[in-house]
Amino acid sequence: MSAVHHFCESNGAGEVETQDIANLNFGSNDSANLNTITYPITRGNASFEKYICCLFTGTWTEISNMKFWKSLGDYVTGEACKAAANVAYATPSATPNADSDIPVIVGSALSLQSAEGASTITFGSGVSGYTKYVRLQLRTTGSTPAGSVNTKTYTFQFDEV
């Protein structure tokens, strides 16, 4: 029934993709579906970067106007989520990168392109149905309180026909 979206995460030096990821946990390990109990982020450090994309399958002709932003979830002290859109894959790192704060309203949302670099994904030969990557990284500082941070809601919006 129309387009079907699959959230995917890529990890490792070899860009190993996991489709239909089970969670988006940030942690101290470069892996999809990671367990935060096993891989907590030590206060003052950053998480490993996450490279997330979306794959569209199903029956569709065009996907356009793809936007991504953090729509809910307050930060605790010293916490921040950084993001960049349409980035090339690189082996995820826990070193703080130069990305900006993730947008929190649709008006300033990240605009996503197709993997082929177009603003509209048009179904057809040579079109993968993938978006480019969104790179996410969670930051903490020495003042970040111990324990769990608040849960977040992200919104992915797109037009489809």
Next chain:
Amino acid sequence: MNSIINHNLGGGNNPMKPLAFTWIAIFEDGTKIEQFNSEGIENRFQLVKDKFDKLVFFNLTNKEGKLFIVNLREGLIGYNDLVMSYRKSEEEKGNIRLIFFRNHKVEITENCIEKSHIINYHLGFQYNNKLGNNRQIVLIIDEEGNWYLEG
């Protein structure tokens, strides 16, 4: 600290959400293409795009019998038996072209892949008035069939 930004996308993060409204395209020779054929196979909208110049009516309908009709010859939008009145409805229109897409807003959070998935249908047309200016008349229709005129 322990980050629990745990967007549980489990259970398949891509449920095939049923569409509330499906389309029917009717062409000048009386032929039609339905979004789902008699075998339930979905047709791509591309089939309609390929014959845009011959498209006369484009309808959206749901199981409750709500029906939105775009008349691409006269530049009119109908809802069930009502022909909508809107600003510039009497304006001379040329080069009338269909506008149709579904806007998806997917919220993902920790306990489920989709906290919500809202689909709004954008349906209408654009045209050039006698001065050559491009105008758009677009309805935004929610999944229950509530609608408003954009802009």
